[in-house]
Amino acid sequence: MNAIEDVVIVGGGPAGMMAGLLFARAGCRVRVMEKHADFFRDFRGDTVHPSTMEILDQLGMLERFLARPYERLSRAEIRIAGRDYAIGDLSHLRTPAPFIAMMPQWEFLDFLRDEAAAFPGFALEMNAEVIGMEEGEAPAISLADGRRIGARLVIAADGRSSLVRKMLAVKVLGAPMDVLWFRIDKLDNVGEALRGSVASGRMVVLIDRRSYWQVAYLVPKGGADGVRSRGVEWLAGEVKCAFPDLDFGPAPLRSIDDLHLLTVALDRLTTWHRPGLLAIGDAAHVMSPIGGIGINLAIQDAVAAANILAGPIAQGRPVDPLLHKVQDRRLLPTRLVQAAQKLAQDRIVGRVLSGAAIVRAPFTVRLLDRIPLFRRIPGRLIGLGVRRERVTSPVG
Numbered sequence: 001m002n003a004i005e006d007v008v009i010v011g012g013g014p015a016g017m018m019a020g021l022l023f024a025r026a027g028c029r030v031r032v033m034e035k036h037a038d039f040f041r042d043f044r045g046d047t048v049h050p051s052t053m054e055i056l057d058q059l060g061m062l063e064r065f066l067a068r069p070y071e072r073l074s075r076a077e078i079r080i081a082g083r084d085y086a087i088g089d090l091s092h093l094r095t096p097a098p099f100i101a102m103m104p105q106w107e108f109l110d111f112l113r114d115e116a117a118a119f120p121g122f123a124l125e126m127n128a129e130v131i132g133m134e135e136g137e138a139p140a141i142s143l144a145d146g147r148r149i150g151a152r153l154v155i156a157a158d159g160r161s162s163l164v165r166k167m168l169a170v171k172v173l174g175a176p177m178d179v180l181w182f183r184i185d186k187l188d189n190v191g192e193a194l195r196g197s198v199a200s201g202r203m204v205v206l207i208d209r210r211s212y213w214q215v216a217y218l219v220p221k222g223g224a225d226g227v228r229s230r231g232v233e234w235l236a237g238e239v240k241c242a243f244p245d246l247d248f249g250p251a252p253l254r255s256i257d258d259l260h261l262l263t264v265a266l267d268r269l270t271t272w273h274r275p276g277l278l279a280i281g282d283a284a285h286v287m288s289p290i291g292g293i294g295i296n297l298a299i300q301d302a303v304a305a306a307n308i309l310a311g312p313i314a315q316g317r318p319v320d321p322l323l324h325k326v327q328d329r330r331l332l333p334t335r336l337v338q339a340a341q342k343l344a345q346d347r348i349v350g351r352v353l354s355g356a357a358i359v360r361a362p363f364t365v366r367l368l369d370r371i372p373l374f375r376r377i378p379g380r381l382i383g384l385g386v387r388r389e390r391v392t393s394p395v396g
Helices: 014-025 050-058 062-066 105-116 224-230 232-242 294-314 320-353 363-370 372-384
Strands: 003-010 030-033 071-073 075-080 083-089 100-102 122-125 130-134 140-143 148-156 170-172 177-185 193-199 202-208 212-220 260-262 267-269 277-279
Touching: 003 014, 003 294, 014 030, 014 105, 014 122, 014 294, 030 148, 050 062, 050 294, 050 372, 062 105, 071 202, 075 372, 083 363, 083 372, 105 122, 130 148, 148 294, 177 224, 177 232, 177 320, 193 232, 193 320, 202 232, 202 320, 212 224, 212 232, 212 320, 224 232, 267 320, 294 320, 363 372
Parallel strands: 003 030, 003 148, 030 122, 075 193, 148 277
Antiparallel strands: 071 100, 075 083, 130 140, 140 148, 170 267, 177 212, 177 260, 193 202, 202 212
């Protein structure tokens, strides 16, 4: 065995990097293993919600975070049967940052890396592909380069393709759609709004990224190749039909190669832990992109794990008897969010993509549009979530 750490974290995504920062802050020796050479992945969890920025504020890092490039989203609108409805407002949240910060994930991960580097126990390895995990009294990971690294605790934060998913049972909830992400030219300046458009057989979402629109085009499960076969002009035409009042410029979409497929899944592990091993984030629960909540739930998992486990690890105490407390703490919000996402998928998304006629907005949408005060409810649920965490882990 090449080394023994207090904590080894598999995966350098938002959950892994935040966990690495918090455990190192508590005085633990932490090594984060990231299989890629850098953090650059386009259209990967760019939404940093108020709940995450609360955590950064508690850590004294929010001002430095907001000094990095980002765009703000503070309200949501949807077009149904040709009419626009206001359905969400985050601006009234009593929180340090009452908006969603649209920041490229590589920028966010670079930020977490730089902040974590201030703690002497933190180490990050890039190009470090983990090919095996060992549980039990002597937890360890095996790497593609032949090394084996032991730890008192291995945290799996390596996403929906995590190795831990081959070791633990998964409950599949399912999803009727996939998403094609792409950029499209932007000439209009509508400012700080997420805009959706729903029509029979078509759902499109536009996210204002200041100099361009980030587009989510929903397709029936497995239908991406059919869309690609129709070409970029057809797809650009679909977006223009969805938003005829916006000016997208002369060549809004240039190449089929610019389309990025997200294969949507919705599932969770039935048990998130074994002796010496804990799963968090997408490794524990894969979320639908509805609401853009995934990375923020993952961050909350990381905070809960550090709150429960970092102190005992730093003190040299056994943590296996405590692992279940992380799942106990985070299972309720995970189940509630997934239930809401499944309801939206089955009752709205699946129905629309099947070609059902959409002639009128649902009563709830009309009510939100009519009464501004009610828009704060979805704003709070999306922005702050359920049972949000507060940092209570020690400083070592």
